[in-house]
Amino acid sequence: MKIVFPVLSLETGGGSRFMYHLANALVDKGHDIEVVMPENGPQVWPLRAKLRRVKELTPSSIPSADFILPNFYLTVRPAWESQKGRVVRLSLGYEPLWVPDSETAKQTYLIGAPIMSISQWHRQILLQETGLESTVISAGVDTSTFHPYPKPSEQTGCKNIFYIMRDPASGYTWKGGADFLKAVNRLKDQVNFELTVSIPENAIFTSPFPCRIKTTATDQELAQLYAEADLFVYTSYFEAFGLPPLEAMACGTAVVTTDCGGIRDYVRNGENCLLVPPSDIEQLSTAIYDLLTKDAERQRIAATGHLFAQAWSWQRTADQVEAFLLSL
The missing domain is CATH 3.40.50.2000 (Glycogen Phosphorylase B;)
Structure with a gap:
């Protein structure tokens, strides 16, 4: 055709x-x-x-x-x-x-x-x-690109959170970036972690605490950020599908995501991710804390997600x- x-x-x-x-x-x-x-x-x-x-x-x-x-x-x-x-x-x-x-x-x-x-x-x-x-x-998801890499935390002992920060000024008003920052700001004095933030629009972003800011020009660069993280967080209010949580799963990384609609086709709360309501800072903070501090649970969810993503x-x-x- x-x-x-x-x-x-x-x-x-x-x-x-x-x-x-x-x-x-x-x-x-x-x-x-x-x-x-x-x-x-x-x-x-x-x-x-x-x-x-x-x-x-x-x-x-x-x-x-x-x-x-x-x-x-x-x-x-x-x-x-x-x-x-x-x-x-x-x-x-x-x-x-x-x-x-x-x-x-x-x-x-x-x-x-x-x-x-x-x-x-x-x-x-x-x-x-x-x-x-x-x-x-x-x-x-292209599993030849989005696949597990060694996680630096296995050597350093410090867990890494990865987040994709979309720019509200570019029209992305439903991505929940402010909610994510509120949640991790609550946690920064409770648990030790590093934060990596990708900014696709090259927007000006000022973090309220130290973080590694990245831009990605290729799927390979994005996949490495997913895979090196111990936890990927997604905070959208609505999505027709929502690729990032599925890509993170394929990379062997545990996912905390909001229940933003289209992801219901592939997320299973408590099995391949932790699912929280949009804009619920309390539940978002708790889910992130739990997966940062409970290694066996985080690894179980990551392994289930990785296996599940192979069919997509x-x-x-x-x-x-x-x-x-x-x-x-």
């Missing part, structure tokens, strides 16, 4: 990483995949699919294909109006929850195109907000997308 993905960018967000992994996995299955992106759109992630740079995304800039899969509300109209292939709406998150122009975003779901969602929670949100059914495809491959995602498109 010839499949076209019109995108605005391939930069730091989870949506961009989903797109490049899916495009590459479909290439590996033998499909003709082309990503169409504005010439000023940043590209961080490596593609094995064709990349067509255009001045801007317009109907005339979309190439002909069997299927065109817009994945963000601003890419839907050019795809739909091009009339150059069957449009299937790949929703990586219900945009009216966070974009300023929520009504315009909602209308892009009502054009009559089939919809793919990325978790059961996400499917329910789409059904509740638009009245439309969608077909769930799962995200994945991008090849499986590509299989699901392929099967759905063929069914149309």
Whole structure:
């Protein structure tokens, strides 16, 4: 099949990483995949699919294909109006929850195109907000990259927490970064730990206590940060899927995460993670404390998570997308 993905960018967000992994996995299955992106759109992630740079995304800039899969509300109209292939709406998150122009975003779901969602929670949100059914495809993790590394704490005795701090000024207002800082600030005098913070947007970040600040340009760099940590913490209020906890599990690192929706497809509280309500600083602090101080429990959860993550491959995602498109 010839499949076209019109995108605005391939930069730091989870949506961009989903797109490049899916495009590459479909290439590996033998499909003709082309990503169409504005010439000023940043590209961080490596593609094995064709990349067509255009001045801007317009109907005339979309190439002909069997299927065109817009994945963000601003890419839907050019795809739909091009009339150059069957449009299937790949929703990586219900945009009216966070974009300023929520009504315009909602209308892009009502054009009559089939919809793919990325978790059961996400499917329910789409059904509740638009009245439309969608077909769930799962995200994945590349276990050839996201795998365990030796943990420095085994030599130093000091546990390390890893956190990805998204920038509210860049629009990431639902990631719960302030909640995380409140929780670890409570714990800094109770238990000895080191903190590593990754800042994908290169935002200015001032920590209230010493920490190691990192930026990651590749999956390999990100995987090493997950794997060297003893604990990964995730504090989102809502996510259509939520890749980071699954990637941390694949790296053999214990996870504390908020119950933010889409992750329910793969998290099992007390088995492969500790799950806490969003914005509950008390329960978040307690969960972090417990896994920092109870080595056997932390190692059990990490081992279960690592085993569980092995089934969540991008090849499986590509299989699901392929099967759905063929069914149309």
